[in-house]
Amino acid sequence: MAIDEKLLKPYDPGATEEKIYRLWEESGFFNPDNLPGTRKDSFTIIMPPPNVTGVLHMGHALMLTLEDIMIRYKRMQGYKTLWLPGTDHAAIATQAKVEKEIQKKEGKSRHDLGREEMLKRIEAFAKESHDTIVSQIKVMGASCDWSREAFTLDEQRNLSVNTMFKKMYDDGLIYRGNRIVNWDPKGQTTISDDEIVYEERKAKIYTFKYSKDFPISISTTRPETKVGDVAVAVHPEDSRYKKFVGKEYDLEFCGIPLHIKIVADKAVEKDFGTGALGVTPAHSMTDWEIADRHDLPRPQVINEYAKMTVGGENLMGKKTTEAREVIVEWLKEQGLLEKEEEINQNVGTAERTGGIIEPLPKLQWFVAVNKEIPGRGKTLKDLMREPLLKKEIKIIPDYFDKTYFHWIENLRDWCISRQIWYGHRVPVWYKDDEKKVSNISPGEEWKQDEDTLDTWFSAGMWTFSTLGWPASVKTTAGKPDKTKDLETYHPTDVLETGYEILFFWVARMILMSEYALGEIPFHTVYLHGTVRDAKGRRMSKSLGNGIDPLEIAKKYGADAGRMALVAGTAPGTDSRVDENKIKGYKNFANKIWNITRFVLDNQKEPDSKNTLLEEFNKIAQDITADMENYRFHLASEKIYQYIWHRFADEIVEESKKNEKIKKVLLPIWQDCLKILHPFMPFVTEEIWQIMNPENLLMVETWPIQKND
């Protein structure tokens, strides 16, 4: 074999990677329908869809690397491998981003533009963002099936979502109710419990009595909400207050008449503050529940703009923070204020907008998680728990099981309606006094619900909505048969994602799949950690410490970036980006390049009997076991160690003196390339093309067949 001229120069990823990706794409092998040979067993990963809010970050790069490693390994093992890519409309995040931009550039709000125009703008942004993301995924070398690409907000997914909504509604699992919800005054929408981020802040806590003749003092950090109080709750065992329980008082608080009942409730902690809690049902989650238990009224005193809705001129229409000062002033004047202390308080803020959450009672759509599903004798919570208890689903690393169960314990009904425009609209239509829940529009004369659905509602269906559930009536010729895909590829094999969305997403996918299909969405959940900067800090826009995976690919090659991300990074643990490490793997790519040159220069008739072959075989088996057991962090280091420090440093060196060894160089080297391929697909494929231009390494057979 003549030595390719390219091999005489150092390896240049920039001149190689794009060309190789095109070669793969043109082969059609990303699509499982086109794979060579008979492939009985399928292996499926549905890609966690990146949000169309911007560009890929290192976390995405790690995700793509791990998933591509699994897919490439299984493809070489002879599986019918499907890796289905997609993007997420990320409702609140995307709308908030576009709104902010328009506000900044044009000084207009979404209401100035109107629903239709605003949606057009968001869609244009999403489209652009989508295109960028797709090209970035390709740069990373992801061998996913673009012919099946999905978007969480496209037509097929909308049909899935609406069908699911109707099914749940008909089963009584979705209901509309006036309940207290987390209201984000900044984003002007409700959000779910999981979208709240608690921030510790200093706050003042005031201790006072409503009026001079009221017997009990209460403490609060939010005196302005006290105009909505209907009761004072004390612990049932609290001897200080027992004698007051059941009594009712009429009084005037800052000009507002209040009717306060003393109730006993075990939710109250005796030792906190005065041990007595002023109950504001409409503006506190705990208080709402207390009101439930004691059948108390729930007057609302704050509106959606975090402004007061009661009182005279001094309060009405004021922001809560201003109203607070008014009330504190009044308390001081009246001589009612007993104490004013500074405390650390966790303030709930909206994850996406940063707005301070204002609990408010609102008419919203909910998913009932504790209600029995008709005919199944189980609740949705049960459906989420069972597959893990029965070990049908395995989480890696397994210690996340406990966190998962703990979260389910604390789960309350899931508020799924959002007052934003970008997203799946609630599939409920109204006409006069009639209401219709349907998966398609019942006609022009019907008016659709204004709200949209929580983005996790559609994301929860991702493993099967992407495979065509429910079977679409509009499936066009040439496109994959949707129903057949669902049969072939579901349940999927692995869900690979970051541990931070275990609750948001993983739990909801299990819920949705178990409920709609009666089967698990995936067998294995592989959780990766957070990629941090060199100092161990989370990468964020505000810190400006983000590292762009594309820059890395450009500077060192995607192969080097992939190896650096995965080698030595155990599942579930956070890692740091270290440019030196990446550089080391760039050097490794060049080392491979040079080894190839030497091997091709020194080819001899292969010998099949040599202890070196046996030694290699053992290592290959060991690595295969690692691959089967998701130990990619070990497999990658082992092949690296073998290639550089055993094969190159010792075997190649020895072969310079021993002609017999030269006879095993090529066979071992070819297998090394195969094993390294899932990790560093570009450079290995490029070399393979020089050695065997008629075949693609991507679909070569893995040296060791399944061995666990």
Place this chain on the structure above:
RNA sequence: GCGCGGUUAGCUCAGUUGGUAGAGCAACCCGUUUACACCGGGAAGGUCGCAGGUUCGAGUCCUGCACCGCGCACCA
């Protein structure tokens, strides 16, 4: 408050069912001999957070403690 994880070489981290402690980078010495200086050879470096326990044997299993990080809840 409840729970989870971490603590291993100067730094960043691996260490699979318990069996004589590993890698990368950095630092030290030497080296251009049939690929590669994006290189090679060599040497150095650890009482595996602390205290107990189980075991023939513990970085690995159990108990307690300390510090760091994280999640959930509370937050009147």
